[in-house]
Amino acid sequence: MNTPLHRSYHTKRWLGLLNSDLRLNSKRYLIILLGAFVVGYLALLMSMRSITHYESSGYITVFMFGLIGLGFFAGSAFQPFNHQTTTADYLLLPASSFEKLLAQILIYVVLGSLCYLLIFWIDAHLARWTALAIAAAQSKEVVIDLFRYAMLWKDMALPLIIWMVVIAIGFYLFALRLFFKRYAFVKSVLVLFCTFGLWYCFMVGLSHLFFSETEGFMIHIPDYKTGNGLYLVEIYVFVMACCVWLTAFPLAYYKLKEKTL
Amino acid sequence: MIDIQHLTFHYGKRPALFDDFSLSIEQGKIVGLLGKNGAGKTTLLRLMAGLLKPQQGWLRVNGYQPFTRNPNFLEDVYMIPETFSLPSMSIAGYLKAITPLYRSFDREKLETVFESFELKTGDHLHRLSHGQQKKFLIAFALASNCKLLLLDEPTNGLDIPSKSLFRKVMVGSISDEQLVLISTHQVKDVDSIMDEVAVIDHGKMIFRDHCAGIGQKYEFETVLDLSHCSDAVYWESSPMGYRVVRPSKGEKETGIDWELLFNAIINHKMDAK
Numbered sequence: 001m002n003t004p005l006h007r008s009y010h011t012k013r014w015l016g017l018l019n020s021d022l023r024l025n026s027k028r029y030l031i032i033l034l035g036a037f038v039v040g041y042l043a044l045l046m047s048m049r050s051i052t053h054y055e056s057s058g059y060i061t062v063f064m065f066g067l068i069g070l071g072f073f074a075g076s077a078f079q080p081f082n083h084q085t086t087t088a089d090y091l092l093l094p095a096s097s098f099e100k101l102l103a104q105i106l107i108y109v110v111l112g113s114l115c116y117l118l119i120f121w122i123d124a125h126l127a128r129w130t131a132l133a134i135a136a137a138q139s140k141e142v143v144i145d146l147f148r149y150a151m152l153w154k155d156m157a158l159p160l161i162i163w164m165v166v167i168a169i170g171f172y173l174f175a176l177r178l179f180f181k182r183y184a185f186v187k188s189v190l191v192l193f194c195t196f197g198l199w200y201c202f203m204v205g206l207s208h209l210f211f212s213e214t215e216g217f218m219i220h221i222p223d224y225k226t227g228n229g230l231y232l233v234e235i236y237v238f239v240m241a242c243c244v245w246l247t248a249f250p251l252a253y254y255k256l257k258e259k260t261l
Numbered sequence: 262m263i264d265i266q267h268l269t270f271h272y273g274k275r276p277a278l279f280d281d282f283s284l285s286i287e288q289g290k291i292v293g294l295l296g297k298n299g300a301g302k303t304t305l306l307r308l309m310a311g312l313l314k315p316q317q318g319w320l321r322v323n324g325y326q327p328f329t330r331n332p333n334f335l336e337d338v339y340m341i342p343e344t345f346s347l348p349s350m351s352i353a354g355y356l357k358a359i360t361p362l363y364r365s366f367d368r369e370k371l372e373t374v375f376e377s378f379e380l381k382t383g384d385h386l387h388r389l390s391h392g393q394q395k396k397f398l399i400a401f402a403l404a405s406n407c408k409l410l411l412l413d414e415p416t417n418g419l420d421i422p423s424k425s426l427f428r429k430v431m432v433g434s435i436s437d438e439q440l441v442l443i444s445t446h447q448v449k450d451v452d453s454i455m456d457e458v459a460v461i462d463h464g465k466m467i468f469r470d471h472c473a474g475i476g477q478k479y480e481f482e483t484v485l486d487l488s489h490c491s492d493a494v495y496w497e498s499s500p501m502g503y504r505v506v507r508p509s510k511g512e513k514e515t516g517i518d519w520e521l522l523f524n525a526i527i528n529h530k531m532d533a534k
Contacts, residue, residue, distance in 0.1 A: 007333070091312055261307055
């Protein structure tokens with residue numbers, strides 16, 4: 001079989017590649033999961049211990065920081081490209097570039113997000129139980145709301161948009177690291193900050209150009225609400241995240257296909 | 262099997278390492294690729310494996326353009342680089358992870374080679390010495406049954422008994438459908454298993470011949486003085502007098518002095534492209 005479709009994608013081969021990645025990196029993934037679990041638990045517990053009535057806003061703050069971690073995790077995909085020897089091994093694995101990209105996306109974006117949601121849910125319940133037990137032992141009266149994902153949905157304007165932005169940043173790092181050979185992750189993060197800085201300056205420039213009331217190094221954001229209840233800025237962020245998603249995929253695929261030693 | 266025509270390759274803006282380079286090799290052979298440091302041996306192997314993209318020219322391996330890294334092509338090519346790193350896991354775990362990707366992988370062959378190399382599937386890869394890790398990779402490469410095996414300095418790190426075992430295992434495991442390209446400085450480690458030798462220098466193929474042919478065409482001797490060696494192609498002084506290479510008169514077949522042969526080729530005293 002040497003049809004263009006078979007060359008690019010074959011389910012059995014892709015599953016073999018996925019199996020290979022999960023087996024080869026199982027220790028690393030387990031350490032990351034365990035680390036995320038412990039850090040999440042401690043962060044939630046600390047935040048609960050300092051407030052007598054812990055509400056959804058507390059959960060949201062920790063959730064947001066966790067999402068940043070998820071973005072960095074997504075950006076750390078293609079681990080073999082950290083060293084020349086492992087780069088060669090990875091490039092020579094009998095699978096297409098498309099399958100390799102798809103496997104990384106599944107592990108680092110899809111499974112990463114699902115594991116994050118699960119870990120956060122367990123951590124939130126465990127931390128609440130611990131905090132209540134400690135408070136009871138100290139005869140303190142505290143109220144900690146039970147965590148439900150619906151409370152994020154209700155209180156945080158558009159968690160989906162935020163998730164999209166975080167994963168878009170992850171994808172951006174994911175695609176960027178394929179441009180560099182040495183210290184790819186560090187360079188990708190630097191480029192990300194530079195890009196953000198340039199974008200911010202551009203926005204400041206536009207704000208001064210179109211809104212005379214803009215002061216200093218600030219961005220003027222008009223808070224129009226659209227018919228569907230979304231603020232203009234939310235739609236803008238959504239569109240930007242979609243653009244990053246749409247450009248990062250083909251860019252990552254092209255760079256992976258053209259990757260050399 | 263391998264067809265290279267007018268290939269040009271350079272790293273970045275550096276001068277061309279290969280310029281108008283051509284080479285054709287058929288399957289069913291073990292070919293030794295020799296050359297000085299920086300001659301381009303490893304680069305040539307990488308080009309054949311699809312790890313590098315040539316700037317110009319025609320390069321086909323098993324009918325595929327290597328750099329497209331077609332999965333069907335990759336299934337039939339295995340490269341053992343000079344420096345490598347293996348994951349921290351047991352051999353059994355590694356095999357479970359990687360072997361499903363190689364359709365022709367032969368588990369029985371692996372067991373046989375493991376037995377020769379005294380390796381066990383329960384061994385942990387990171388607890389093996391460098392030489393044992395290399396033996397593991399060689400065993401994996403042979404069991405993969407890939408049509409093209411590219412071995413970059415395969416005997417580096419192997420002890421003396423292992424080098425002899427390596428030769429024995431190679432000869433016993435390679436089929437007529439396979440081609441093995443061995444890039445090495447340690448010619449003596451592989452001289453008895455090579456069918457052909459190719460020497461590259463400054464990106465050019467400066468010598469290529471069958472090992473049997475070299476033995477028939479040339480005599481390699483050590484003489485006290487050069488007075489009777491007017492036909493010598495190349496000589497070097499040695500503690501015993503002179504090591505000489507000269508055209509064979511057909512009277513006797515001497516063994517090949519690989520070091521002398523290599524120096525003769527590099528000094529452009531021999532030409533058999």
